[in-house]
Amino acid sequence: MRKKVDERIRTLIENGVKLRHRSMFFIVGDRSRDQIANLNMMLRHASLKSRRSILWCYRDKLEISSHKQKQKKQVKKMMARGLLDQELADHYTLFLATEDITYCLYKDSERILGNTFSMCILQDFEALTPNILARTIETVEGGGLILLLLRSLSSLTSLYTMVMDVHERFRTESHTEAAPRFNERFLLSIASCKACVVMDDELNILPISSHICNIQPVSASEDSEGLSERERELKDLKEQLRDTPPMGQLVGKCCTMDQATAVISFLDAIFDKTLRRTVALLANRGRGKSAALGLSVAGAVAAGYSNIFVTAPSPENLKTLFEFICKGINALDYKEHLHYDVVKSNDPEMKKATIQINVYKQHRQTIQYIRPQEHAKLSQVELLVIDEAAAIPLPIVRSMLGPYLVFLSSTVNGYEGTGRSLSLKLIEQLESQSKVSIHSGNGSNPGRSFKKIELNESIRYAPGDTIESWLNGLLCLDVANSVPNITRLPDPNKCDLYYVNRDTLFSYHKESEIFLQRMMALYVASHYKNSPNDLQLMADAPAHHLFVLLGPVDETKNQLPDILCVIQVCLEGQISRKSAMKSLSEGRSPSGDQIPWKFCEQFQDEVFPTLSGARIVRIAVHPMALRSKYGSAAVDILRRYYQGQITHLEEDDGQVPEESPIKDTEAAKKASLLEETIEPKKALPPLLVHLGKRPPERLHYLGVSFGLTLHLFKFWNKHQFYPFYVGHIPSPVTGEHTCMMLNPINNDDIEVAGSSQCGFLEPFYLDFRQRFRRLLGSCFRNLSYLLAMSVLGSKTDCKPGLSEDTAGVSKLGEDLLTSYDLKRLEAYTHNLVDFHMILDLVPILAHQYFQEKIPVMLSAVQGSILLYMGLQNKDVTSIKDELGLEREQILSAFFKVMKKLYGHLQKVASKEMDASLPRLKEIDFTPLTKSLDDDLNEAAQEVTKQMRARNEGLLDPELLQQYAINDVDDEFGKALKKGGNVSASGLVSIKSNKTLSDSKHWKKHKESASSSKRKVKHGDKSSSKKRKS
Secondary structure (H helix, E strand, O other), X not given: OOOOOOHHHHHHHHHHHHHOOOEEEEEEOOOHHHHHHHHHHHHHHHOOOOOOEEEEEEOOOXXXXXXXXXXXXXXXXXXXXXXXXXHHHHHHHHHHHHOEEEEEEHHHHHHHOXXXXXXXXXXXXXXXXXXXXXXXXXXXXXXXXXXXXXXXXOOHHHHHHXXXXXXXXXXXXXXXXXXXXXXXXXXXXXXXXXXXXXXXXXXXXXXXXXXXHHOOOOOOOOOOOOOOHHHHHHHHHHHHOOOOOOHHHHHOOOOOHHHHHHHHHHHHHHHHOOOOEEEEEEEOOOOOHHHHHHHHHHHHHXXXXXXXXXXXXXXXXXXXXXXXXXXHHHHOOOOEOOOEEEEEOOOHHHOOOEEEEEEOOOOOEEEEEOOXXXXXXXXXXXXXXXXXXXXXOHHHHHHHOOOXXXXXXXXXOXXXXXXXXXXXXXXXXXXXXXXHHHHHOOOOOOOOEEEEEEEOOOOOOOOOOHHHHHHHHHOOOOOOOOXXXXXXXXXXXXOEEEEEOHHHHOOOOHHHHHHHHHHHHHHHHHOOOOOOHHHHHHHHOXXXXXXXXXXXXXXXXXXXXXXXXXXXXXXXXXXXXXXXXXXHHHOOXXXXXXXXXXXXXHHOOOOHHHOEEEEEEEEEEOHHHOOOOHHHHHHHHHHHHHOOOOOOOOOOOOOOOOXXXXXXXXXXXXXXXXXOOOOOOOOOOOOEEEHHHOOOOOOOEEEEEEEOOHHHXXXXXXXXXXXXXXXXXXXXXXXXXXXXXEEEOOOOOOOOOOOOOOHHHHHHHHHHHHHHHHHOOOOOOOOOHHHHHHHHOOOOEOOXXXXXXXXXXXXXXXXXXXXXXXXXXXHHHOOOOOHHHHOOOHHXXXXXXXXXOOOOEOOHHHHHHHHHHHHOOXXXXXXXXXXXXXXXXXXXXXHHHHHHHHHHHHHHHHHHHHHHOOOOOOOOOOOOOOOHHHHHHHHHHHHHHHHHHHHHHHOOHHHHHHHOOOOOOOHHHHHHHOHHXXXXXXXXXXXXOOOHHHHHHHHHHHHHHHHHHHHHHHHHHHHHHHHHO
């Protein structure tokens, strides 16, 4: 059935073609696909282009396949099932067959950057993210169409509760309900976009697009050749420079007048060949910055520059730059493989990106890509090109500037990760230095000259494009002018921290939009990496909360207060112990809850994830209030708030009020699509809530994760945050290691032994310090001395005698250092051997010193040399480059360090030696209680008693009876009468008459007598011992 199309739709398309502006159609309905061919036919009639390219993006599956043969089969099946009538089928299949359609998955949308299409079709609305939305819409040329296809809805407000695919990444175990606030703001913004029409699948315009009712055809301001004023100027410029090589050939490749002017400015700086000069190119996305830089580098090749280096956050960002370098040198009559070669990377992570161009037509010339962290290789450079400088940390960009020509390009407002820190800090500094050098007129030592170029004209569409303004407002891309100037900076101690209600912030009210734009402007001004997806994270993530620091509010003035600082917090933890143990056993960490899972992984601890905490995701300070302690004030108030130290102004039941989920109203449910009106909500809570009116969540810790730099580490360490993790692999973009720090919050749920400031983190912090010290020689070898010392938490000003651990030093001497090691160390301190003789001892001594087991006092230079040589294993040449000292100075300081360490070791060793020598036993000269005469008399009496007892035993008759002679027969007399038988000795032998029983009796008597004698002797000994005591 044929139906007449609303003329307002045709008028919108024709006006876009005439003005080179884009138009957008939001089609609701299951048959929205059938209207694509109709809208394409209207665009074909309005445009003079015979063939157009179309981009079709989807999540994972097309309703009708892109394969030709499969298309025919699917169309036949749909016709047989009654889902597609014959007329529509013919029209639709003709559209698919005749048009140049590029199909792209949403996850592969990065590969379409740099391409231009006449129409963009976006299906599967649930899979859209702000990044994808901006990336795809910006590929559409002026006069093109953007089609968003949405399935049938009973009401447009159903988008307020639609679950998006990205919400799956926002959910955690303790926070499962995501509120699609971004969808609400997206729908309300469409209602205010003059170039957008919302209609059903029969092309009926819905009431939300009532602004199109009065649309009128427009006439384009073109000359007889169909050129606008700016296009005429560009054509005239190309005609003037046609005979001026190489400028004429390169300007001929430019698409806008702004781009041509930028190329001319770059070429002037190239042919001037003045060292210490910087040219900066600033523009929004889609203005042709990379193309202008590529054409300018081609001009540098023609000018004879030999060493040209280009750098960017990733070599993939240089695809357009190298493409236009080749186009530029081809325009200068250079032939590939004859005059130059293109070298592509073999690294799979770089995806075969171009990294080098070797030119050898005149002489050897090289255009080489280097990483931003490799700026030390820029010794022989003549021209340095830095593309997307806003995505590179500011200290690295500043370190790249040297005595050579530098070209900078920066995306001020875009969607690939931008920041204004470059334009706010570095460019302002270069401008001021350039002005000072010009006014001073110092010819002997001139400063660095600087020139800034800005591009305003878009390559793909004409200025004033409505879709561009709508997209910038929706995604907060153009927030450069949203930061108002602060006339007076209040005292940080008088400022208060307020909680921001996200339902009101994303309600699309006028005041809420202004406040949101200001908050995002602070993000962009403070961080070098931002993306539109951050906006959806702020709006929809259930665990995220926003706080702002405001000065004293004057309620008499009806205006929004100045935002001094913004803090974004993410609640984490409260993970079940079962989930933690499962994660440890499987060796993987789920998405979300960044700090609990990393802590669980590092220490294999399943208890910590069960605690509740908050991670500070971002903290951004007003660019006019930097270094004014507002960030510190905001962090201190936030800590006191979660510690329960802020007095509540209202009585509450202890429950934390949650932001109410958005629900459909009853009126919206009853109204149909053709009758429904969409307006911002009216019954909303206050935008800002004082912390005294909102009870805090019960937390055990505050955490933060950031790229490790000295400035940031000192900031968080000042607020009593302690590190527990430093990533081993630095970021390929920034070259910084990821650092995570924690601040324990006093809570009755955790028992803490002792009174350490670290609280329950003390054993984990000590373990981290030990692991970090061990890894300084490998993963963290390139960290600076100050940063490494700050992370270690060690001091070099230990005073001797205050914390001496002789047991630890004794163990050092026994287990780690032998007597030969000490002799070598002594020989070095006496200048008898070279320092190479003790290099093996330096790591041992350094580890003990930085564990504060050797309490000696070292200066900053001495401590840095000990850390470099002992922990980071660097040689004298490397230390010379990093400290800027001469070799003799380094060795002199190293000698003093070794002398102090050996002196302390020798002192402790001498004490141990004195303690180990043999010593005489001390005699106690106590006075006696008796006099000498009394003592002698008592001893004499005891001796007398002993002598009497001994004599009595000898004169016992019974004892002597054994020797008696039984002379019954007078044998003795007979022997005497015989005088001749007496021997010379006087002995006389006679025969005994004793019996055997008599001898046994006397033998027993003798034994008993001897035993009594022994008893007497034993008694004598015991009495003598008593006297001695």
